Amino acid sequence: MKIPYRYILRTSASLLLAGLSVFPVFAQEDPVPSVAAFDPAYVNWYNLDPVQDKVQGTGVNRAYKELLGNKKPKKTIVVAVIDSGIDIFHEDLKGRIWVNKKEVAGNGQDDDQNGYVDDVHGWGFLGNAQGENIRYETYEYVRLLRKLAPVYQHVNAISEVPLAQQPEYKTYLRSKQTYEKELAKHQQTKETLAAFEQVLNQVQDVLAAHLKTKDFTVQDVQKISTPDENVMKARAWYLGRFNQGLTVEAFQKYKEYTDTFLEKHLNLAFNPRTVIADNPEVISDTKYGNNDVAGPRPTHGTPVSGLIAGLRGNNLGIDGIAENVQIMALRAVPEGDEYDKDIALAIRYAVDNGAHIINMSFGKGFSPQKAFVDEAVKYAESKNVLLVHAAGNEASNNDQVPHFPTRVLGDGAQIRSWIEVGATSRTLGKDLVAPFSNYGKQTVDLFAPGVDIVSLAPGNKYAKMDGTSFSTPVVSGVAALVWSYYPELTASELKEVLLKSVVVYPKETALSPASETEARKKVKLSDLSVTGGFVNAYNALLLAEKQVNQKKAKS
Known part of the structure; x- marks a missing residue:
């Protein structure tokens, strides 16, 4: 589902960079x-x-x-x-x-x-x-695909399937379509985030070198004024992303969420149910x-x-x-x-x-x-x-x-x-x-x-x-x-x-x-x-x- 109930993400502030048209924030803010x-x-x-x-x-x-x-x-x-x-x-x-x-x-x-x-x-x-x-x-469609693919993956048309099994075959097709769509989407997100992180790291390195500390704040960046064109470009990029809703912490959470989605929710080989037996x-x-x-x-x-x-x-x-x-x-x-x-x-x-x-x-x-x-x-x-x-x-x-x-x-x-x-x-x-x-x-x-x-x-x-x-x-x-x-x-x-x-x-x-x-x-x-x-x-x-x-x- 697009926005699961389990504190996943909801779309909010715009982040127009590297193909990432929206930057999501967590539906539950950090507890206080x-x-x-x-x-x-x-x-x-x-x-x-x-x-x-x-x-x-x-x-x-x-x-x-x-x-x-x-x-x-x-x-x-x-x-x-x-x-x-x-x-x-x-x-x-x-x-x-x-x-x-x-x-x-x-x-x-x-x-x-x-x-x-x-x-x-x-x-x-x-x-x-x-x-x-x-x-x-x-997700349920992953479990269905894992179960039904060995039965139907070589079927070319519904006419090849016995009438009694056709509802199950349709479920297989729908689960396969959903899986492939979600997998492609999250793989693309992972690639986009990797590209974005590369730029973020470069910008942070430039700002850290200028400020002579890696532990700088947004307020520190706002105070930067220098004739160095590279530093000012890094400043403008960093503050622009911040104004659009980005924090480094939120970005890392989104990365973790995407990795979890691919490694757990969409992983056909992942089967924790064996714990229950x-x-x-x-x-x-x-x-x-x-x-x-x-x-x-x-x-x-x-x-x-x-x-x-x-x-x-x-x-x-x-x-x-x-x-x-x-x-x-x-x-x-x-x-x-x-x-x-x-x-x-x-x-x-x-x-x-x-x-x-x-x-x-x-x-x-x-x-x-x-x-x-x-x-x-x-x-x-x-x-x-x-x-x-x-x-x-x-x-x-x-x-x-x-x-x-x-x-x-x-x-x-x-x-x-x-x-x-x-x-x-x-x-x-x-x-x-x-x-x-x-x-x-x-x-x-x-x-x-x-x-x-x-x-x-x-x-x-x-x-x-x-x-x-x-x-x-x-x-x-x-x-x-x-x-x-x-x-x-x-x-x-x-x-x-x-x-x-x-x-x-x-x-x-x-x-x-x-x-x-x-x-x-x-x-x-x-x-x-x-x-x-x-x-x-x-x-x-x-x-x-x-x-x-x-x-x-x-x-």
Whole structure:
């Protein structure tokens, strides 16, 4: 996917050099020990209200102040976060992590006999009993190509393939096409970066010789004034790149990202699944994983959890959305594409262990074991569990481009307790809809804050980030808030409340997200999602009160 959920890169400042038309910056900035490091306008903006604060947040603060001051929540809502891992000891999640009270911590026994040993706070599906964990994975199309190429690589036409195998052959062709496109793109990027680095090194050498130190700053370069033409050219080039968004640190991160993509995500020979030693195509092969819910990469699940459940009003860090909530930690999303089997088992674990809401900030373009996930989400729906899923960050139309998992089952039926979420920014206008966000008039239900979001980072730190990965927990948090006060609602009724209570701007237009093949264009918000609106906790609580009273009157 163009902008994966796993803190990869988003396109921003222009860098017109050596064929590199845009220079990307990381979707998560380097973590800091305090939110004081951020512009105050970004901290907790998702809690603000479009009417009172003139910021396109969710009205959470207004709801607490005007609607919930004299009310007590009726139920603690458990939100299962299926993600990369969570720092459950973060200072802003204290007391908010789910505890399996039927399990005795650290005794090496499966006390509750649910198939998972010492699963006190959840489970990690990306490791083994010896404590070894997977961080990096290939993309699904790479795994498909590795499996199917020996079967179909010498086929010249679909007519040569038996009818029963033709769907698989088409999958092979699509995975091969995607692989070759991504491989060529990242190989070209690597070559471009190498050429750019050569120029950068030459410029740095010239400046270092003039300044008589290699540890110079931008401010040092700005002060240079000399008749030496070469030094002034180097100065102009260096400052020009800096003004376009380049720092040496960001460049090195981009290089590392590109190398990782080629060496891990696109490497046909890379197969870390051997650590787990299971068969990912057999759903009954469940004897794997461990109780390490943080794992080697808690950098994604931690901010997701913070938006849902970060402690409010403690003058520390951020304010999460829901108060009477607990986070169940399920680690199933590597840096690369998740396996369908891991997701299916994580969903079933969440349902069987009491989760009310499942947050799913991940996605991919291929789903070879979709039937596993279909059965799991059907099971979740049957147990009155709400599923909240990120629409994706490829700036694509989900009505036209496959994006998994999906509420649409193999037989065409749809899960009624599923919400698909796109991302928005703080202010009205052309950039209201995030330029990276997926959309879809039939497939994306609503939008929520997902640009310039400040949330938690591992190790009691904080960071600013973008992505539908973060608009999704905003919706999960609002859902948990509403459900904690109105547990009489079913999951599908809660979804209906959230969708019917969105803030809409019938006359407002925005620029559509921009993909690799389609430029941004002016569109109506109603053309980008089912509701054409943005989640709002204040409105949702008002409607929930009305709906519950109507239910009581009928009973």
